[in-house]
Amino acid sequence: MPLQITVLPASTQAGRETIRSLLAEGEPPLIQAVYRDVSKAPSEFTSHADFKAVKGDVSSGTGLDFSTSDAVFYIPPPTYDGTDSSEFGRNAANNVKAALETASGVKRIVLLSAMGAQNDKGVGILSINHVTDETLKTSAAEVVVVKPGFFMETWVSALDTAKADTPYFDSYITPDDHEIAVVSLDDIGKVCAQQLLDTGNSLPSSPYSVNLRGPRDYSALDVQSALQEVTGKKVKINAIKPDQLPAFFGQHVPAQYADELAEMTAACLPGGLIAKEMVQEEGVARGQIELVEVLRKAAESDLGRERSGAF
């Protein structure tokens, strides 16, 4: 029997990339993908015989049936609906835990976490990952916690301002030469897929942490040079100072979450809690994809959309 793997929520960025990697295997496992809205399952997946989309919600706990699963991949989603992040994360993790308790066949759970999530305070929105990792750390015989740096894809939106008449991008990494750990979703998907496929193979410990970063760390100057290479324009850095972070994130999310995003970001700046972790090399797995490749791919697919829109 092929391995059966449940991915939830499958609409998350890491969930999608991991499913893509699993389906690219020569002999893919059977994948049960949990969506709040199954119509969001992309056709590149639904056309595959080894893929099944099911309706489920980690907040309410409905539709979480792992009874035929050997392994489960859980990506704690963020919330912006006014609920306290820790409370939201704990409730969702408890729903996943309850579903695992009624599914005796699950040998391995892989959790998407983040660098810094072992801290119970001072890491802002990563409190969701902290409470999840704590809640689920003994919920299966094999527990793997994948802890990536920032997703490189965060900078895809910077292509918009980098292509403008006066090209610039907003940088919350200061000073300009301060490096932080980043990794592409492609690398994350490959590592998480491999951890799921390894179900049943013994781990050095359980829970077992995988600290995942890209081929090198990146500063705002490195991001600037990648944006310049892809756009062919001279791109200015608009540095967001640490005290401006809450107002900056407040343009995109409600104030409560803006403060959490600001705290997480500040923890990555010089002297911060996560910055101290980011200079340690021991036990770090390195991905292969550089930021310039991520940005080029995004720019090309945008161009594709613009072209198809024009006809």
Ligand SMILES: NC(=O)c1ccc[n+]([C@@H]2O[C@H](COP(=O)([O-])OP(=O)(O)OC[C@H]3O[C@@H](n4cnc5c(N)ncnc54)[C@H](OP(=O)(O)O)[C@@H]3O)[C@@H](O)[C@H]2O)c1
């Ligand atoms: N972003 C980074 O740089 C980064 C770095 C390291 C670790 N992480 C971790 O990665 C995880 C994902 O973070 P993200 O910000 O990148 O989010 P994301 O992958 O974009 O996930 C958001 C998606 O989760 C789904 N979702 C939300 N609530 C749900 C619920 N109750 N039940 C089922 N699905 C639900 C939503 O899909 P639908 O609306 O389609 O249902 C939404 O599109 C977090 O744990 C985060 O800490 C992120």
